[in-house]
Amino acid sequence: MSKPVPHWVWSRLVPAKMADCWLERLHFLGEGSLVLHRLAGRRSARLEAYLTHPSVGRLLLARFGGSLRRTSLPHNPSPEPNLPIRIGSKFWIVENAEAALPTGKPARAVLPFLTIPAGIAFGTGRHATTGMLLREMATLPDWRESRVLDIGTGSGILALAARRLGATRIWALDTDPSALEVARRNETANFSKATIRWVEADLTRWRARGRFHRIVANLYLLPLRQGASRLACWLAPGGVLLVSGLLRDQAPEIEARFLQEGLVLHGKKQRGKWAMLRFGSALHCHSTKAPLP
Ligand SMILES: C[S@@+](CC[C@H](N)C(=O)[O-])C[C@H]1O[C@@H](n2cnc3c(N)ncnc32)[C@H](O)[C@@H]1O
Known part of the structure; x- marks a missing residue:
């Protein structure tokens, strides 16, 4: 034996x-x-x-x-393959460029794709909250001209997706320096030149310079509740805010909070117990506490 x-x-x-x-x-x-x-x-x-x-x-x-x-008791794992994830008709997320797509071809043969190796930061694309945001992002036009803000970037996946969709001016925040390290590595693995501004900051304290046409935030209830007026103020006229990280039963509170800030609800999605909300820009910014750009 x-x-x-x-x-x-x-x-x-x-x-x-x-x-x-x-x-x-x-x-x-x-x-x-x-x-x-x-x-x-x-x-x-x-x-x-x-x-x-x-x-x-x-x-x-x-x-x-x-x-x-x-x-001394071994656990016999049967590792599941990390299958590539298709984001609408726009791009694939794979663990590495050699990963085979369902067609049998390696991802590197079928542009465009993003490689996001599993790392210690949240954000492989497999979680329902990330998946809903990625797919919603893929439906939005005009990334090239947009200033983009990703709050709670984790592995950087949403900021990198924005870059893949054509955005060139992207800011990505996280309170966790080790997540930002992973995110930076993921950017250099996917793009020859690093352009995303990775910022170690808390949503509730960061001082934004200027407004953003696209804001994505995969956070939890508390930071979304506390940061609602800032997010509403940072959204440029005509801009789109996508929030997730919410359980279905938490979504009505956050929806009401953003409507109170003058945002307009443009859509809701649910996957399993998770929810995602899509808002349009405020008619006016009435918060006096949020740092105005
Ligand atoms: C659920 S993960 C999302 C990761 C990735 N964006 C995704 O969609 O898969 C949330 C991230 O938000 C960060 N975070 C939590 N509270 C925050 C805050 N107040 N300000 C900025 N980042 C925060 C966490 O460190 C974590 O990396």
Whole structure:
């Protein structure tokens, strides 16, 4: 009988409602190494990652807390292939340029595409919130002339998609410096020249210079609630604001909040328990607190 291989198990409790966000965030470990235990009658779920090397466990501990233990019981992952994602008729998202499209051809043979390798930042394109935003972005015209703002950029996927759609003036914010590092790397992997302004900043404190024709924000309820008046003021006349990261039951509150700021609701989409809202620009900006450009 072969000797059992030592494994390390990192684990922590996560809010059950946000479990799929955690799975997305830790996707880089390989879906097969993640196990989610839903706890009956509890609002938390236990997330476990089975690791073959303790250094990864120490990284997870330092970043996300939780606990790390050694076990000799192997978890036999059956890694799922990360299939390419088609964004309307505009582009594909693939893990690498050699990845095969459903036609059997490698992505590099069928332009255009974006390579987003699984990394520690949120944003592979597989999460429902990211997917809804990407597909909505692909329906919008006039990217070339637009000033674009991506708030909560994570892996940079939405900012990079804006660039793929033709935008040349893009700002992307995140509070997490390690996400911005990943995003910068993703830009240089996809474009010969880096042009996106990656900014370490909090939506609720950043001082915008000028308004934006397209704003995309895949955030959570709290920052959207707190940042609503700023987002409304930063939107240029005729501009479009896309927000997601909201659970379906949270969407009515955010919808009402943005309508209060004078925005016009142009559309709503839902996928599973997640919602996305699309707004048009305010008739006037009536917030005195938001930094006016
Ligand atoms: C759900 S991820 C979205 C990643 C990517 N944009 C996507 O659509 O897949 C949210 C990101 O927002 C960032 N974030 C959270 N609160 C923020 C805030 N107040 N200001 C700026 N970024 C924030 C987080 O660090 C995280 O990277």
